[in-house]
Amino acid sequence: MSSFTEVLVVGEHERGTLVDATLEALTFARSLSDEIAVLVCGDFDLADRLAQFGATTVHIADHELLNGDFGPEAWGETLAQLIQTEEPEMVLACGTSRGNEVMAQAAARLDLPFVANCIELSEAGTEITRVQWGGSLLEQTALTADIKMISVSHHAVEPTEADAGQPEQRSFKPDLAEDLARTVVQGREIAEAGVSLATAAVVVGGGRGVGSPEAFAPLEELASLLGGRVGCSRAVTNNGWRPHSDQVGQTGTRIAPEIYIATGISGAIQHWVGASAAKQILAINTDPDANMVVKADYAVIGDLHEVVPAIVDEIRSRQAD
Numbered sequence: 001m002s003s004f005t006e007v008l009v010v011g012e013h014e015r016g017t018l019v020d021a022t023l024e025a026l027t028f029a030r031s032l033s034d035e036i037a038v039l040v041c042g043d044f045d046l047a048d049r050l051a052q053f054g055a056t057t058v059h060i061a062d063h064e065l066l067n068g069d070f071g072p073e074a075w076g077e078t079l080a081q082l083i084q085t086e087e088p089e090m091v092l093a094c095g096t097s098r099g100n101e102v103m104a105q106a107a108a109r110l111d112l113p114f115v116a117n118c119i120e121l122s123e124a125g126t127e128i129t130r131v132q133w134g135g136s137l138l139e140q141t142a143l144t145a146d147i148k149m150i151s152v153s154h155h156a157v158e159p160t161e162a163d164a165g166q167p168e169q170r171s172f173k174p175d176l177a178e179d180l181a182r183t184v185v186q187g188r189e190i191a192e193a194g195v196s197l198a199t200a201a202v203v204v205g206g207g208r209g210v211g212s213p214e215a216f217a218p219l220e221e222l223a224s225l226l227g228g229r230v231g232c233s234r235a236v237t238n239n240g241w242r243p244h245s246d247q248v249g250q251t252g253t254r255i256a257p258e259i260y261i262a263t264g265i266s267g268a269i270q271h272w273v274g275a276s277a278a279k280q281i282l283a284i285n286t287d288p289d290a291n292m293v294v295k296a297d298y299a300v301i302g303d304l305h306e307v308v309p310a311i312v313d314e315i316r317s318r319q320a321d
Contacts, residue, residue, distance in 0.1 A: 003123045006035040008086065009055070010079060010093035010102055015069055016044040020199075021094035023159035026053040028152040029092050030162055032121065039082055039172075041075045042066040047167050054162045059086075061172045070098065071184030076105020078174040083110060083147060085172075090125060095151035107149050115143055117153040131156075155256045155277035195229055197246065202228025203257045205248055205275070206236060209264020209285065209304060213241040218308045219263060225315045231255065233271050249274035263304040267292025284308065 007029040012022045022038075029036045030053075037057040038050050043066075047058045059082055065074040079102060083091060091106070093099035095117040107114035119138070120129040125148045132139040143150070197203065204223040206216055216230065223230045231248040232241070248255055250270040260278035265271060267283075267290055275281065283296035284304045293299045300307050 003121075003125060004033040004089045006037055006057075006088055007033040007090045007092055008083070008088040009036060009038045010075075010091075010099060011038045011040045011046060011050065011058075012094060012096065012099055012102075013040065013042075013044065013046065016042065016046070018046050018049050019096075020159060021096045021099060021154060022050075023053050024154070024157045025092055025094040025099070025152055026050070026055060027159050027162075028157045029090075030054045032090060032092075032125070036164070037086070037088065038167075039079060041078050042068075047169055051164050051167045052161050053159065054164050055167050056164050057168045057170065059170050059172045061174055063174055063176050065176050065181055065184060066174075069185035071180060072098070072101045072105055073183045074176055074180040075102045077109060077176055077180060078172075079103075079106040080109040081174045082172060088147065091147065091149045093151045095154045099154075100151050103149055103151055110147075112147055112149055113143060113145050114149045114151075115141060116151045118150045119153050119156045121150070125150075154254060195227070197229045197231055197248070197253045198255060200229040200255070201258045202226040203231045203248070203255050203260045203275075203278070204228060205231040205233065205260060205262045205265055206242075206304075207233040207263070207265030207271075208235040208239070209266075210236070210241075211264075211305075215305070216242065218305075218312060222261070222308055222312050222315075225312065225319075228257070231260075233265050233268070247274075262292050262296070263308060265292050266290045267295060 009025050009029050012019050035056050036054050038055045039059045040046050041061050043062045061078045093103050100116050103114050115128055118128050118130040128141050130139050131153045204219045206219050219230050232246045236242050237244050237247045250273040254274045256277035259280045260275050261282045263284040281296040283293045283299045284307050285293050288301050
């Protein structure tokens with residue numbers, strides 16, 4: 001039995017390209033309602049893809065401030081106006097930094113409570129379990145607002161398809177003040193091409209135990225052979241060995257690869273929060289009691305400077321055969 005008549009989902013996209021976080025939100029929304037509406041900020045044709053994951057209605061918000069890059073205030077005001085028009089019982093987004101920001105913007109404008117990073121919801125939507133303190137604890141909370149605004153914790157749901165057929169498309173023209181353009185992204189610099197740390201199927205991580213910037217070379221080689229990316233712990237960025245963009249963790253990038261190979265990483269809680277969504281974790285460390293080793297699916301107790309080159313040699317040997 002559906003809990004809500006209709007759920008409104010924020011359709012997160014990158015300049016017209018739907019991101020997987022939206023598919024997570026849609027999958028979660030299907031457990032709450034058979035009628036799922038999606039807000040798309042900007043005149044972008046995403047209806048077919050959204051329908052594959054259960055969308056029955058797509059609201060296309062058309063405005064010059066929305067047809068370019070992301071703007072948190074413009075998106076938040078658009079969502080607030082659509083909520084006022086449609087009066088949904090539940091509004092949902094994926095708990096990415098962008099999803100949470102847009103929801104917070106809309107909630108503030110409407111003077112509504114917003115509960116972020118949820119993983120479980122009661123049938124009535126009044127009792128919620130959510131991630132707090134970077135994943136170190138779960139909080140039980142209550143939400144009694146007439147319009148419930150929540151985000152589902154990123155990577156807490158595996159996206160699954162459920163074709164809803166051709167969705168109804170509705171044009172929506174928000175009234176947006178010119179000053180909302182102050183927070184619209186004006187330009188981007190792409191540091192490097194290829195797979196990103198957040199989306200890589202394989203991540204090879206290095207911690208303080210790697211020892212130096214130069215010692216990351218074998219990790220780079222291993223990641224290259226596996227078609228992945230190199231990540232690191234906060235200690236590494238604090239030492240200036242790697243840029244912050246490579247940091248895995250609560251204050252860095254949250255990853256969800258098929259496998260995370262963690263080398264020389266003790267596994268502090270903030271790092272574990274960023275890596276815990278990995279399907280499999282292989283830890284390489286000399287300390288059998290390190291937190292990362294204890295929590296890993298597989299572990300090699302040994303010197304990473306010997307183990308990683310051995311893995312590289314084995315991969316190259318097999319590729320040559």
